[in-house]
Amino acid sequence: MxxxxxxxxxxxxxxxxxxxxxxxxxxxxxxxxxxxxxxxxxxxxxxxxxxxxxxxxxxRPDWIETMGAEFLPDMHGVEPSQVLRIEDIPFRRDDPAVPETAALPAPSQPKAAEAAPANPSAKAVKGMATPVTLVRTQQ
Amino acid sequence: MIGPFRRTRRPKPPELYSPRSKPGGDRRPVLNCAPTRTDGTFRRAIETGRSRLLITGAVMSFAFVAVGLRLVDLAAFASPTATSAPMHAETAYRMHTDRATITDRNGVIVATSLTTTSLAARPDRMLDPVDAARKLAQVFPELDPAELTAKLTSGSPFVYIHRKVTPKMEQAVMELGIPGLEFERDETRVYPHGPLMAHVLGFTDVDGRGLAGIEQGMESVLKGSDDPLRLSIDVRFQHAAHQELKKAIDTYSAIGGAALVTDVRTGEILAMVSMPDFDPNHPADSPAVNRFNRATFGTYELGSTFKIFNTAMALDSGVTTLADGYDASEPIRISRFTINDYHAKNRFLTVPEIFIYSSNIGSAKMALDVGPPAQKAFMERLGMLQPIALEIPETGRPQYPDVWAPIYTMTISYGHGLSVTPLHLAEGVGAMLNGGMLMPATLLARDNVPTGRRVVSEQVSYDMRRLMRLNAVYGSGKAAQVNGLMVGGKTGTAEKPGGSKGYNRRSLISSFVAAFPMTDPRYVVYVVLDEPQGTKETYGYATGGWVAAPAAGAIVERIAGIAGIAPIEENAPEIQHAFAIDLPEETKKLASLRQ
Structure with a gap:
């Protein structure tokens, strides 16, 4: 044991x-x-x-500007008319008969219309150069 | 282990009779011990042997226990490699630099410390300093061999040979195999944006001590923390201001200039440029005069932009209203001075007209109505008589007359006789527009906005918005107009002291202060040019409306896009109504007026 x-x-x-x-x-x-x-x-x-x-x-901004001028010659700074407040965008209408673009407020329309034919080279950067930039403002 | 000893220590008494002997049998005594005569000696010897064994055993077992305990201790509790705290997972490693990084308000790095290598030498450990100097000069072509020899033979025990050695050079020096050379890791301050924020950031010396700007003003904070220091500056705003100011200075051959963008609601400085500037990475490459900060250190008589304060003061004190006016038909003659109007109308002018025509006569009369003591008190309240408590050491002390005589009251009404820094003016204009609260200027991002100090009533602030807007529509600020942003502004053109009559008509301080959107002001943009020269395009004029207003307008347009300020329908009836000020027909028709 x-x-x-x-x-x-x-x-x-x-x-x-x-x-x-x-x-x-x-x-x-x-x-x-x-x-x-x-x-x-x-x-x-x-x-x-x-x-x-x-x-x-x-x-750094000056370098980006230099590069932008060289490779994106059709891009330019945001103009005041390109900025909208988020509240100014109307809700989408359910009626399919109404084209969607009609819902955009009037001031931006002529801008988009004149930009397209006057600048045919803009097609190269078509996907990037949106005529209306929507920026949420801080107001 | 103790048991057997105990048992042997107390042996059983020797048996006299064999236990196997049967009772009643042969009872012969069993001789199993020494004879009685020698018994004592024998026992003593055995006892001695036992106690010696005991002591030896105790010592041995104590030693083994000690060794065992130490083994356990080493194995289980203290690993010899685990000496420092960072070994443990709970102390997550954080990179440490001697000076904290500085970022802009959006977290973009504007100054940081990078680890670099320095080459140092201990000449007393060198075999042949002269030969070493010759060899080193081959690796570093920028070093002068003679100078290097002198350095190494100077008798000093430790000398730096080269700071910021690249890895390639480090390898080359290693290959030379010179004894007495040492590589030291140290930190170099790097400013990725170069001269962009020169006067905001300042610079450091080779040992990492701040010598100007934020680097000097916030030295203790930068030294004491690893968290980045967040400035109020927005690099994008800064770039816009920097570029437009440079353009204006080049176009009008000015000797210098300053540009400021401030947030009227918080007092934060979003852009601060002074020209000429320098590269903080290599401060010694620019002349020392370039380090002079025109935006916060230089004090100037800023001219007509002061009429903003003068008009607000008169309206706030109640001596006049927007509907009242003053006779500006005759120049004022006081002692040996004459106060004239640049755009003389030679008639009775209403208060809004005095503002948009920038009438010195009208402004002087308005100020006299308020009176010298009240004017001084107003300027004091507006912070125009003390240096601004900014986070950089370069803050200018305003110069004002010791005795606030009526003549000074008159000249100060249109911005002469009181020298302040451009930042004073931008801060003051912000207070005029944000509802009447003076927000102390700052270069650090402000999360909690202080309440500020009331300087004028809300009604006066509203009137000033209307007046500045009117001036930009009908008056001297047309060149700063940007459609849809409701820009308001005021020009200022001051002659610099000097010349025959006390002021030099040729050397001007031309400025323009703009603010937008006037419906609910967000930003003040102030552009000052030092001694601009007129060009053919400006018909030889170098006044604020011709040279500074276009630059201010360009800055406004660029930063509005960045800040995402929504455009305002300027011709909308409610806006027209809110900003309506009655003007005589003649004024509305006036084609061009830029001062």
Missing amino acids: RALVIAVWIVMVMMTGYALFHISFQVEALEGQLAELNQQIRQEQEVIHNLRAEWAYSS
Whole structure:
């Protein structure tokens, strides 16, 4: 009986010891991994930081303007008449007989009409040059 | 472990008879111990041996327990590699720079610190400084070998050879294999937008100390935090103001100028440009005079734009109304001075006419009606007599007469005799238009808008909107008109001090202050040109209406598009009605009037 108890104790101690060391080594390995990851994060953050500065430099307004003039010659600054307040846009009518464009307020209409024929090259950037820019105003 | 010792320590007394002997049998004594004579000695020897064993065992087991505990401690509790806090996941790593980043109101980076490498030398550890200097000069062609030799042989224990070394150069220096060279990681301040915000941001020295602008004014905040500092400036507004001001300065060959865009509701400065400017990345490349901030530090007699304040003051004090008028038929002669009108009408003018014709005579009479003490108190209330508490150190102190005599009251009514910075004027005009509250100007984004200080009544503020709008329609501000934005404005043309009569007719400070939309003003745009020259297109005129108003109008148009200000139907009956001011027929027909 006594021998059995001792044997059980020894086995338990060995198991606990094994578990303890196993976990300990695991933790150590994970900590090493963590340190590596943290190091990586640090490097990534430094790179992101530098890229942010780079982005600010590449997106500075005068540069964008230069590029815009070169590659988007038909685009121009937003004119006051192109801005509408969101409240000024009427709700869509359910009546299918009424064309959708008729729902747009009158002032923008002649603008769109005269812009299209007068500037045939605008077709190149057709998808981008929307005649009416809807901007939610802060009023 | 303790049991066996205990058992051996107390041995059973020796048995005299064998337990196996049967009762009643042979009772021979069993001799299982030493003879009685030697028994004591033997026992003592055994006792000594046992106690020695015990002590040794105790020491050994203590040592093993200690080693075991230490093992457990090392394995389970303290890993030798886990020495620093960032090892643990809960302390997420955050990048740290010595100086915080500065962004505009939309989060666009306008100043940040980047890690760079510097090359330094410890000459005392060098084998041959002269040879080292020669080799280094080959890697860095911009360094002068003689100068470098002098540096390395000067006896100084530590000298910087080159700041901001590129990785390529770093490699080249490593390959030279010179002992005594050291690479140091340090930070360089970078301004991605270059000169765009030069006077707002200022710059830092090589050691990262702010020497001007926000960099100096907010030094402790920038040093003490990793969070970006958010300015009130909008880079897009700043760019529009910068470009249009530069255009105007180039066109009219002005020696300098300033442009400001402020939010009348919050007092935030959205754009602040002073020209000529410099690149904060390389401040030493521009002449020192370029660092002079004309927008907040330079004080000028700003001329007729002051009539905005003068008219508001007169209306607010109740000495006159929009329906009243003054006789402007004769120049005013006071002691040795004569006050004339530039666009002399030589007749009785109503208050709105005085404003749109920019009549000095009428304004002077209006100011005299209010009186010098009340005028001084009004200017004090409007902040025109103290420097503006801005976040940059470059703030100019207004100059005003010690004794506020009536002659000064008259000249100050049309903007002479009181020198203020352009920012003072923009701040004051904002207060005239936003309902009468003076909002302290700031360069930092404002989330909580302060209540401000009342300077004129709401009714007067409403009247000033109408007057400035009228001036832009019929008066001198036509060039700043943008259809659909209800721009209002006032020109100012002041002669600079100097010349024979105390003022120089040739060197002018021409300015234009615009605000829009007048139905509910949002932004004040102020453009000042220092000594502009007339061109053929302006018929030689260099007055505010000819040179500054078009620039202000261009800025208004550009920023309205960015800010998304909805256009207003200017001819709508309710707008016409709200802004109607009765004018004589003659005034309405006047073709061109730009001062």
